[in-house]
Amino acid sequence: MLEKYTDAELLKRYREGDEVAFREIVDRYKNSLYSFLRRFLNRQDLVEDVFQETFLQLFASRESFDVDRPLRPWLFTIAANKAKDALRKMQRHSSMSLGAIADSGDVTVDDVVNILSSYKTTPSDEVTKDETARRVREIIAEMPENLRGILILAYFEQFSYKHMAEILSIPIGTVKSRLHTAVMHFTKKWNAANREPR
Amino acid sequence: MGSLSKEDKDIILDFYFRCGDEETINRGRDLVASNPEAAILYARLEETLTQLDSIKYEPCPDNLVELTVARLKLAASSGQTQLAALLELERQKGEGLGEFETEPTETEDEDAAVLTSSKWAFSENFFKLSSLAAVILITAGIAWPTLRNVRQAAWRITCSRHLNTLGAGLVRYAADNEDAIPYAAGTGGSQWARIGEQGSITSSPFLLLKGNYADAEDFICPGHSGATAMKCGTEELARLQDFASRANFSYSFRVLCENSDRRLSVVRGPILVDMSPVFQPLCTKSSAGPIELNEDLLNCCSNNHGCRGQNVLFTDGSVKFMKVRLLGDDDIFTIRDVKIYFGNESPRDPQDIFLP
Numbered sequence: 001m002l003e004k005y006t007d008a009e010l011l012k013r014y015r016e017g018d019e020v021a022f023r024e025i026v027d028r029y030k031n032s033l034y035s036f037l038r039r040f041l042n043r044q045d046l047v048e049d050v051f052q053e054t055f056l057q058l059f060a061s062r063e064s065f066d067v068d069r070p071l072r073p074w075l076f077t078i079a080a081n082k083a084k085d086a087l088r089k090m091q092r093h094s095s096m097s098l099g100a101i102a103d104s105g106d107v108t109v110d111d112v113v114n115i116l117s118s119y120k121t122t123p124s125d126e127v128t129k130d131e132t133a134r135r136v137r138e139i140i141a142e143m144p145e146n147l148r149g150i151l152i153l154a155y156f157e158q159f160s161y162k163h164m165a166e167i168l169s170i171p172i173g174t175v176k177s178r179l180h181t182a183v184m185h186f187t188k189k190w191n192a193a194n195r196e197p198r
Numbered sequence: 199m200g201s202l203s204k205e206d207k208d209i210i211l212d213f214y215f216r217c218g219d220e221e222t223i224n225r226g227r228d229l230v231a232s233n234p235e236a237a238i239l240y241a242r243l244e245e246t247l248t249q250l251d252s253i254k255y256e257p258c259p260d261n262l263v264e265l266t267v268a269r270l271k272l273a274a275s276s277g278q279t280q281l282a283a284l285l286e287l288e289r290q291k292g293e294g295l296g297e298f299e300t301e302p303t304e305t306e307d308e309d310a311a312v313l314t315s316s317k318w319a320f321s322e323n324f325f326k327l328s329s330l331a332a333v334i335l336i337t338a339g340i341a342w343p344t345l346r347n348v349r350q351a352a353w354r355i356t357c358s359r360h361l362n363t364l365g366a367g368l369v370r371y372a373a374d375n376e377d378a379i380p381y382a383a384g385t386g387g388s389q390w391a392r393i394g395e396q397g398s399i400t401s402s403p404f405l406l407l408k409g410n411y412a413d414a415e416d417f418i419c420p421g422h423s424g425a426t427a428m429k430c431g432t433e434e435l436a437r438l439q440d441f442a443s444r445a446n447f448s449y450s451f452r453v454l455c456e457n458s459d460r461r462l463s464v465v466r467g468p469i470l471v472d473m474s475p476v477f478q479p480l481c482t483k484s485s486a487g488p489i490e491l492n493e494d495l496l497n498c499c500s501n502n503h504g505c506r507g508q509n510v511l512f513t514d515g516s517v518k519f520m521k522v523r524l525l526g527d528d529d530i531f532t533i534r535d536v537k538i539y540f541g542n543e544s545p546r547d548p549q550d551i552f553l554p
Contacts, residue, residue, distance in 0.1 A: 019274070023267055034258035045506060051258070052266045059270050109207040116242040133252040140253070154215045155250055161217045176208075179215065187246050 007071040015062055026055060029075055032157065036076065037083060039152045042141045046086045054079045073163040080149060080167050087145055107181040115184045139189040147182035154179050202235050210236055214243045350421065354503055354519060357419040361449070361470055361511040364403070367411030368469065369515075372462040379462050379469070380405035382439065390453060390554060391480040391541025394440050399481065399554055400447045401440040403470070408435055417441075419448035419472055419509075421502040444481045448502060450474040450531075450553040453544050465513050467525065467551050472500035472508035474531045477554045480541045489539045491532060499523055525551060 002010065002024040010028075013021035033054065037047040057078050058065070065074075140148055146168075153159045153167065165172045202210075206229060212218030213226020229236045371380055382401035390399040406412045407428070414427040428446040430438070441447050449470045454460060475498045480489055489495070499521070500508035507521035510530070523531050533543055534550045545552045 019271065022270060026263060026267060026270075030258040030263050034262070035256055038256050039253065045504075048262055048265075051262060052269060055266050055270060056273065059273055109204055109211060112211070113202075113207055113239060116239065116246060129252060132249060133254065136249050136252050140250075151250075154217055155247060158216050160219070161212075164217070175217075179217070180211070183211075183243070183247070186250075190246065190249060 008067040011062070011065060011067045011071070015067075022059070025058070025071070029072065032072075033075060033079055036152060036157060037079060039140065039156065040080075040083050040149060041086065042137070043090075046083070046090070050079060050082045050086055053082050057082075070163075073159065073166050076153070076157070076159070076163075077167045077169075080153075084145065084149075107177055107184060109180055112180045112183050115187045135190070135193045139186060139193060142189075143182070143185060146178060147185050150175065150178045151182040151186065154182075201233070202239065206233075206236060207239065210239050211243070214240060214247075350504060350506070353419070353421040354509065357421060357448075357472065357502065357509050358517045358519070360416045360419065361509055361517045363416045364406065364412050364449075364470060365511050365515050365517070367406045367416070368462065371406055371409060371411045374409075377461040377463055379460050379465060381460050389542050391477065393444050393481050394442065396439040398440050399451060399453070399477075400444065403447065403449070403451045404438075404440050407441075408438070414446070417447045417449065419502045421504070422448035422473060423501070444473075444478065448473055453552050453554060455545050455548050455550075458548050462513060467512060468510045468530055468553060469513050470511040471530060471553045472502040472510075474554050475499060475501055475505070476531050477539065477541070480539065488541075491537050491539075496529070496532070 002013075002021060005013070005021070005024070007025065007028070010021045010025050014025070030051075034047070034051055037050055041047050041050065054075060058075065140151075143151070149168065150164065153164050159167065161172045161175050164175045168175065170178070209218070209222055209226045209229060212222045213230065216223060218226070230240045231237075368379060372378060380402045382396050382398070382405065389395070389397065392398050393400055395401070403417070407414060407417065414429065418425045418427050422445075425445050425448050428441055430442075450473055452465075452467075452469050454465065459465070476491070476495050477489060499505050502508065503519075507519055508523070509517055509519050511517050523529055528534070528549070528551055530551045530553050533545045533552050534547065536543055539554075543552075543554075
């Protein structure tokens with residue numbers, strides 16, 4: 001019934017006391033938010049905590065939230081910030097390396113093209129799908145946090161540069177160079193995992 | 199890629215990710231369609247990044263949605279104060295990663311932790327913890343089936359209260375026994391894995407039950423699946439040397455070095471902790487072979503609280519919830535440099551804390 005309403009209309013209804021409207025918002029974004037967090041955090045307990053905190057934050061901001069502002073990027077901004085906080089706190093108190101922040105300042109699109117041209121990136125036929133998935137998960141998990149975040153937002157969530165800049169609070173130029181760095185990083189690591197230079 | 203300008207390459211990347219504006223995406227589409235080099239670059243991008251699709255899409259579990267909605271309803275019905283409390287709880291949970299969740303004591307420096315009766319403000323702690331537990335339990339009662347986190351928080355608090363009570367029992371025991379901590383002879387090199395026999399891992403804390411320093415229920419963490427408080431009459435209790443099974447004791451008791459000083463005022467650091475996740479096969483199955491540590495065994499926390507951490511009773515009387523099993527660089531569940539356990543090991547170094 002509420003499916004035809006826009007996010008803004010749902011938020012207005014919720015502000016007026018309609019709890020079902022909020023449930024519709026949760027249903028609308030639960031899967032994309034959850035899959036983003038699963039890929040970004042790779043730890044179920046943190047995923048669940050951040051998922052809940054994100055919607056709690058929306059609840060806390062319901063009176064002040066500008067309903068004309070797109071909700072999806074806002075939710076991802078909150079989720080990304082809380083996820084980064086969770087990782088940093090874990091990093092502070094854990095001996096395990098969670099990946100440093102990578103500097104993406106010097107990477108140009110030419111570097112990306114060169115890297116892509118240098119490697120054979122398809123795994124051999126003997127590698128099973130499960131093994132491929134395991135290798136990819138490993139590379140993503142070990143990626144520096146800022147590169148992992150941008151790759152997931154761009155590839156899986158298909159946010160625009162503008163929205164990614166909002167979500168990550170960085171200029172659009174930095175979004176682009178960071179995405180280039182992330183592609184380079186993944187290509188190099190993927191090649192190393194498969195060890196088959198072109 | 200010689201004929202492609204830097205701008206062309208940028209456009210192809212924008213087109214691939216669909217990140218640019220509509221005009222750029224359309225230009226990228228045209229470029230790939232008309233320029234073979236652009237098509238090759240696009241194909242290489244796809245060839246590489248399509249590997250990402252091997253990570254399966256995972257939909258959000260229903261119970262997480264229910265839990266989230268229940269918490270929001272709870273927050274809405276309880277007003278801003280409740281919400282602020284929930285958010286504060288979440289904040290503290292986050293900050294507590296790897297740290298202790300209870301209030302820090304003045305004895306954070308473990309070296310300074312010397313047990314004195316005056317430090318054990320049990321009545322006060324009991325009152326505070328009971329009040330807190332009551333608030334959380336009432337809150338959980340509103341939406342019990344879905345408020346898993348709240349329920350776990352309540353269990354942690356109850357567990358913490360039980361450890362406080364056991365700590366009080368330890369003090370009274372020590373006061374009656376020349377400052378000695380409970381020690382069933384043979385704890386050091388004997389088979390601590392043989393539950394039911396003197397010298398087992400549970401026979402030392404069993405002395406607290408036997409001597410009426412604590413009740414059978416105090417040895418049970420509510421998060422310990424399958425646990426049951428030991429039930430037996432006074433006469434039978436007097437005859438026994440140990441709990442009947444591991445299910446009667448939800449915690450792990452410290453194994454000290456052989457011949458070490460066992461006075462409560464001398465022993466420092468943890469003395470009781472939520473049950474070790476490492477050695478239960480040794481303690482529950484007589485046929486279990488030696489335990490060899492592996493990555494999983496080295497990284498998991500106690501199962502009592504969903505592998506999210508463990509309550510620890512320190513000899514200074516404090517109870518703290520640790521989200522990791524390391525104290526400094528010391529793993530409290532294993533002996534340093536020992537990888538294979540037969541159930542009779544004890545640490546060689548007094549600084550090496552071991553709670554199997």
